[in-house]
Amino acid sequence: MRIAVFPGSFDPLTLGHTDIIDRALPLFDKIILAIGTNSSKKYMFSLEERLHFLKETYKDESKILVETYSGLTVDYCKSKDSEFILRGLRNGQDLEFEKAIGQTNYKMSGIETIFLISSSGLAHISSTVVRDVMRHGGSYEFMVPKVVKTQSN
Ligand code: ADP
Secondary structure, three states, rough: OOEEEEEEEOOOOHHHHHHHHHHHHHHOOOEEEEEEOOOOOOOOOOHHHHHHHHHHHHHOOOOOOEEEEOOOHHHHHHOOOOOOEEEEEHHHHHHHHOOOHHHHHHHHHOOOOEEOOOOOOOOOOOOOHHHHHHOOOOOOHHHHHHHHOOOOO
């Protein structure tokens, strides 16, 4: 069984994330969307809200499981019998950042990171930009899935 873990903050879930998840679905038997909870980051959305965004969006997709985890991503992968980490790449900056993490994870565990490049027209979307636009009352709806749009802030 080919199991991938897609780790992220999903603060909030965007159409950039769903693009990567949807395109990875045919490649794996199961994809675990895993919200990491060990960072000292300040989030805009609570863990419950972020879980809800993922669970609601993928409620009819039997291959998808939504979980939270703490500690090293590779340790979490092993606990789930997952041999793959899924990540998205938007640009060269993402590549440089992800390269170091992917290489370190492979050295530590033999777990391969599978990268998908964002679909044309979606590389500008990031949770950071969505949060900034939301804070300033701008229209962010074109960057997020339905469940995030209906979230009142
Ligand atoms: P993290 O805090 O771990 O970076 P994010 O929720 O910001 O978590 O991102 C999770 C993953 O989704 C990362 O691999 C990121 O590169 C990818 N991603 C986010 N936005 C996009 C996008 N617009 N296109 C492709 N991949 C994306």
